[in-house]
Amino acid sequence: MKYYIIAGEASGDLHGANLMKALYQQDTEANIRYWGGDLMKQVGGTLVKHYRELAFMGFVEVIFNLRTIFKNISLCKKDIEEFNPDVIIFIDYPGFNMRIAKWAKQKGIKTHYYISPQIWAWKEGRIKDIKRDVDEMYVILPFEKDFYEKKHNFPVHFVGHPLIDAISDKKQVSLEDFRKENGLDDRPIIALLPGSRKQEITKMLAIMLSVVDDFTAYQFVIAGAPSQDKSFYEPYIKKQNVHLLLNKTYDLLSLSNSALVTSGTATLEAALFKVPQVVCYKGNRISYEIGKRIINLKFISLVNLILDKEVVTELIQAQFNTKQLKKELTKILDEHNRSRLFLEYHELEQKLGGIGASEKTARLIVESIK
Numbered sequence: 001m002k003y004y005i006i007a008g009e010a011s012g013d014l015h016g017a018n019l020m021k022a023l024y025q026q027d028t029e030a031n032i033r034y035w036g037g038d039l040m041k042q043v044g045g046t047l048v049k050h051y052r053e054l055a056f057m058g059f060v061e062v063i064f065n066l067r068t069i070f071k072n073i074s075l076c077k078k079d080i081e082e083f084n085p086d087v088i089i090f091i092d093y094p095g096f097n098m099r100i101a102k103w104a105k106q107k108g109i110k111t112h113y114y115i116s117p118q119i120w121a122w123k124e125g126r127i128k129d130i131k132r133d134v135d136e137m138y139v140i141l142p143f144e145k146d147f148y149e150k151k152h153n154f155p156v157h158f159v160g161h162p163l164i165d166a167i168s169d170k171k172q173v174s175l176e177d178f179r180k181e182n183g184l185d186d187r188p189i190i191a192l193l194p195g196s197r198k199q200e201i202t203k204m205l206a207i208m209l210s211v212v213d214d215f216t217a218y219q220f221v222i223a224g225a226p227s228q229d230k231s232f233y234e235p236y237i238k239k240q241n242v243h244l245l246l247n248k249t250y251d252l253l254s255l256s257n258s259a260l261v262t263s264g265t266a267t268l269e270a271a272l273f274k275v276p277q278v279v280c281y282k283g284n285r286i287s288y289e290i291g292k293r294i295i296n297l298k299f300i301s302l303v304n305l306i307l308d309k310e311v312v313t314e315l316i317q318a319q320f321n322t323k324q325l326k327k328e329l330t331k332i333l334d335e336h337n338r339s340r341l342f343l344e345y346h347e348l349e350q351k352l353g354g355i356g357a358s359e360k361t362a363r364l365i366v367e368s369i370k
Contacts, residue, residue: 001027001369004085005034005045006076006100008054008093010196010227011265013037015115015162015358016091020045022362033083035076038226048079052227054096073099080104087369090134091115098126101133110369112136114361116156120147121297127152136368138361141306142351159360160353163265167272168355170250178255182245187219188257190329191275193249195262196225198232203282205236208260210322211329212241218257218333223249258332260325267301267312271348276332276341278325279303279314306351311344 003023007016017039023030024044032045035054041047054072073096080088080100087110090097094117101111113134119126120143127148130137137156139145145158179185194204205222212220224233224246237244245252249266253259253273261267263281270277279301299305303312313328315321331337 001029001087001366002031002033002083002085003087003089003365004080004083005032005036005040005089005091006093006097007034007036007040007091008051008096010037010051010225012091012093012115013039013051013226014166016040017043018162018165018358019089019091019114019362022358023366025359026362026366033079033085049075050227054093069096072096076100077103080109081107085109087112087365089114089365092117094119094123094126098129098133102129105133105135110135112138112365112368114138115140115162116144116148120144127154130154136364138364140352140357141302142353143306143308157361157364158353159364160355160357161268162357162361163268163272164349164352164355165358167250167269170254173251173254175255178251182221182243182248184219184221184243187217189252189255190215190218190220191252191256191259191261191270192220192222193259193261193266193270194222195264195266196227198228200262200283201225201228201232204262204280207282207320207322207325208280209236209239209242211326212239214326215329215333216241219243221245221252221256223252258329260329263300263314263316265302267303268306271303271312271345274342274345276338277312278328278332279312280320280325281314281316282320283317303345303348307344307348311341311348 005016007013013036016036020032020043034040034045035049037051088104090113092115104111111134116139131154138159139156140161145156148154148156192208194201219241221243224244226247233244253270253275256275259270259275259277261270261277261279263279267279281300301312301314304310315324
């Protein structure tokens, strides 16, 4: 059967790659065409467009890139028509994907959504579009099933979180070998995860690095995003005691003492690797002010949202400054606070369900379109 997958961000590339592996296992003659990234490309299929050409964050940035966005939508529709898939699988990325879903539904193409748009955070009115345009929805957060089924009478499949699969598949690396291979010394590691898009990395890294000189007993290592070249990071690694690792985020997290993490999927990744963290976010001021007025959430990190309480500290916008960051990093380096965090992380993992999200989703998709 023919599958068309659309993932528009780094996290979608990861989950898309694992889903593709599972689809190939479930359907040995699967023909997969997709929008995604390097991880999906490694699995097989045909890459149409890389997500690095699609990722615009913030209201202002989207407005400035509307021409490119609409051009990509037209390209996608044309490519789908030529491929004539049995099903389109959307992975998050709702601004783009919901437009394609509406068009595809009118064309009579089956529409399956893996990893729900976060309509529980904002744009809850999109539920009407989802009910109209999405045939099957696969959710990965435990509270999403109640949100859809109890609040909006829309049946969905809770499949568990695919990050558990990705992390459980990770082979443990030797700390000694890791240090030797990457030019690190014997000091504990503080990981810096500044995001994947250039504009957010630029905003985040300068502040993250401003505390380096206050923690000389540790070494700081930047987790380079797969979508960025080493040259982009060079201005940031001129500072003493700062290293860069490209495409080794999971190796880095598995061996880190603590982490400074940009809000997003990375907060959950750090938690599942049991790494104490400070969650950071600083966006375009206008975009942030608009977002603050329309997003209805108590927290911005997935860790806190899933547990429905403040487990990890969130430093947002003006709070994300050198003084506050130094204070919160000092806290998570304290053994008492770390012990508490580890217990909370265990509870988080239990709530997310066990391994097998990708396999469950692939099986349900294949069974449905058969």
